Amino acid sequence: MSIPKKTKTLYPLSLSEAKRHLRVEEDWHEDDDYIGNLIKAATQKAEQYIGKDIALTNNVQTIRDYFGLELFIDEGNFVSFTSAVTDASISLTVSEVEIGYNFAEIEFAESVSSEVLTLNYVTGYEEGQCPEVIKQAILVKIGDLYDIDRQSYTIGAIKESKAFQALLDSFRYISF
Numbered sequence: 001m002s003i004p005k006k007t008k009t010l011y012p013l014s015l016s017e018a019k020r021h022l023r024v025e026e027d028w029h030e031d032d033d034y035i036g037n038l039i040k041a042a043t044q045k046a047e048q049y050i051g052k053d054i055a056l057t058n059n060v061q062t063i064r065d066y067f068g069l070e071l072f073i074d075e076g077n078f079v080s081f082t083s084a085v086t087d088a089s090i091s092l093t094v095s096e097v098e099i100g101y102n103f104a105e106i107e108f109a110e111s112v113s114s115e116v117l118t119l120n121y122v123t124g125y126e127e128g129q130c131p132e133v134i135k136q137a138i139l140v141k142i143g144d145l146y147d148i149d150r151q152s153y154t155i156g157a158i159k160e161s162k163a164f165q166a167l168l169d170s171f172r173y174i175s176f
Contacts, residue, residue, distance in 0.1 A: 002062045004075075004119075010056035012130035013039050013138055021139045022146050035146070042141035046134065049165065051173030052076030052102070053124035054134060066117040070107040076173050078104040079122040086114035102173055137167035 018035050019026060040055075047054050054077070063071070073081075078099050084092040084106070093109040104121070125131075140163050 002064075004059040004061035006053070007058045007060075008040070008043075008055040008124075009058055010124075010127055011039050011043050012054055012125055012135055013043075013142075015039070017135075018139065018142050021143060035142070038142045038145050039138070042138045042145060045141055046138050046164075046168055049168050050076075050171045052171070054130060054138075056124040056126060057122065058082075059119075059121050059123055061119045061121075063114075063117040063119065065115060067111075067113045068108075069111045070105060071119075073104045073106065073119070073121065074102070075104060075121075075123050076102040077123050077125060079124065079126060081106055082120035082122060084108070084112075084120075085118045086112065087116040088114070131171070133167050134171060137164050140164045140167065 015032060015036055016026060018039055022035065024031060024035070043055050052075070056079070059075070061073075081094060081097050081104065084094065086092065092112055094106055095109045096107040098105040098107075106119075125134075140161050144161050144164070
């Protein structure tokens with residue numbers, strides 16, 4: 001399988017939530033774009049740390065020389081399977097989707113043979129579904145990043161927040 005092409009569609013925090021955490025007045029808009037970028041950066045850092053998508057993400061993945069009745073997608077925070085299309089532009093019928101902690105198993109209605117099979121699926125958290133602990137970790141990271149811009153640090157003096165990691169530890173990708 002190829003590495004999926006990921007497109008983030010919804011982040012777990014609003015600009016309003018981040019501004020409240022940073023104690024920035026809601027009606028002060030000078031830093032809105034900057035804080036919006038911090039939401040994206042902090043979410044990305046959290047995703048890298050736990051090894052799973054947090055922001056709602058559309059995934060497009062291709063499999064070369066596929067033959068079979070089922071496939072295994074090694075992704076955590078799997079939301080839904082959208083489609084599977086063969087190299088002949090035939091949309092496949094899915095008979096069953098089993099979602100586990102760090103995977104999804106897709107079973108097709110009939111056996112498939114395709115030089116290129118294109119999969120579309122969604123990972124991350126849907127609106128309002130992101131655990132508060134993850135949101136708090138992202139807010140901690142946003143605070144760290146916002147402070148870096150406001151203070152002068154010497155190189156090597158910036159320390160990673162232990163709270164960020166501690167809040168996310170129980171969500172990390174586990175593989176055996």
